[in-house]
Amino acid sequence: MGSCHSQREGLYFKEKDYKCVRADDYxxxxxxxxxxxxxxxxxxYLLVATYSEGMYPSVCVEATEKLGDYLRRKGN
Known part of the structure; x- marks a missing residue:
């Protein structure tokens, strides 16, 4: 998933530009x-989760990664 392109160019989502801070295979x-x-x-699937100001990014990351791990184990 993570590519040199996404790390250089970032991500445009819901009318905002985001800077890529980490990318790997999943x-x-x-x-x-x-x-x-x-x-x-x-x-x-591609799971897409967002967090906004006042939320803890680590909670969003943990929940999304756990769901991704679960779905991969189930073959989805």
């Missing part, structure tokens, strides 16, 4: 000031 994390987007790839 996940992409991007932020814009105090908001962010987490994208997690499974076999069948």
């Amino acid at each position: 996940s992409l994390y991007a932020k814009n000031e105090n908001t962010g987007v987490i994208v997690v790839k499974t076999h069948l």
